[in-house]
Amino acid sequence: MRAVLLGPPGSGKGTQGQKLADQLRVPRIATGDIIRDHIARRTTFGLKIEERIAAGDFAPDEDIIHYVSLRLAEPDAAAGYVLDGFPRNLNQARLFDATGSEETPAIDVVISLEIDEASLIERTAGRLICPKCGTVYQTHLQPPKRAGRCDRDEEMLVRRPEDDPGTMPHRLDVYHMSTLPLTQYYAQQGKLRPVDASGSPADVFHRILFALKDR
Template structure:
């Protein structure tokens, strides 16, 4: 089986949870752009300062910066055995940049897993989502609840509901996500490396699907 994976899917699909499980099983890092953005900003690196300007203004980080920081992260020693990219690439432009970098280091993507989930399921899950007001860590009141109600396990910050987690906003985000990622999924499908996961199922059922695809277990 491979050790270099891309997990794609809209917010609420549960890909982050599954990425963490496969990361532990394979001994390779799960990498989400949000995490490496926050790390670069906290460390005050040159690229981190540039990203911080966009993040603090509520703007999307440009592809050029996103691609650069992902490539920088993939150069680290813990990625030599493999990696799981959680939510990246998000567009054909990003995918081409990733392919170009991986071709240089002779480490192509083994499989792409798309976590397909129905809108009502996402709306229900998002209704249970809480985010730390200080460090942005994410929790779910059912599947990943904090140790102390209302407080972040990592920093003790207050947990809040995101203002854009309304049913109408979620449906809009899903529509935009599907429109944006369709060309990307079509491209991966043509390369014959795309697998679709039924992410509307329970966490346990999704885990069995993902483990079968990534670890060869059932």
């Protein structure tokens, strides 16, 4: 299965994407992880977009298409994948559809995580991430077993610059303007599966599996 997770910042795409990837035994491919890797390695691309990402904006479409396509062409994605954070807008979706090939076949299903904005702000205010493995935690809903440390590798957890509460209004504005129209785009293709993203991660994942039953 080739799946996409859509949803505003704080809706749980990282957590649910990893759960679904594990369930399907395919890789979770997150554009956020790709971007953070480039920023950490101080590549030309990373230096180019660092300030944009910290401010809550997106990377240029052509760059994202390029790096996502490279990742999808790797052997572990041949049997399927879960895309988290891509596509971000209609232009990316149309470009990706137009460049489909045997190496990067078309998307099968799009899961739209839907939740109210008050809950999103509360979630992102308590969100922490492991800089080593990328595991996402939420201090109220999904805290680490040991405060401030990743369950997987004991790395010190950090707050991403884009999760600063001051950036949330802008990030939500960008989401509503650029990403939300994708729900209609994929609904017209018969690929959209709306899922209530409120509640515990386990409850949300149960709803995702239920939404995928007809696949």
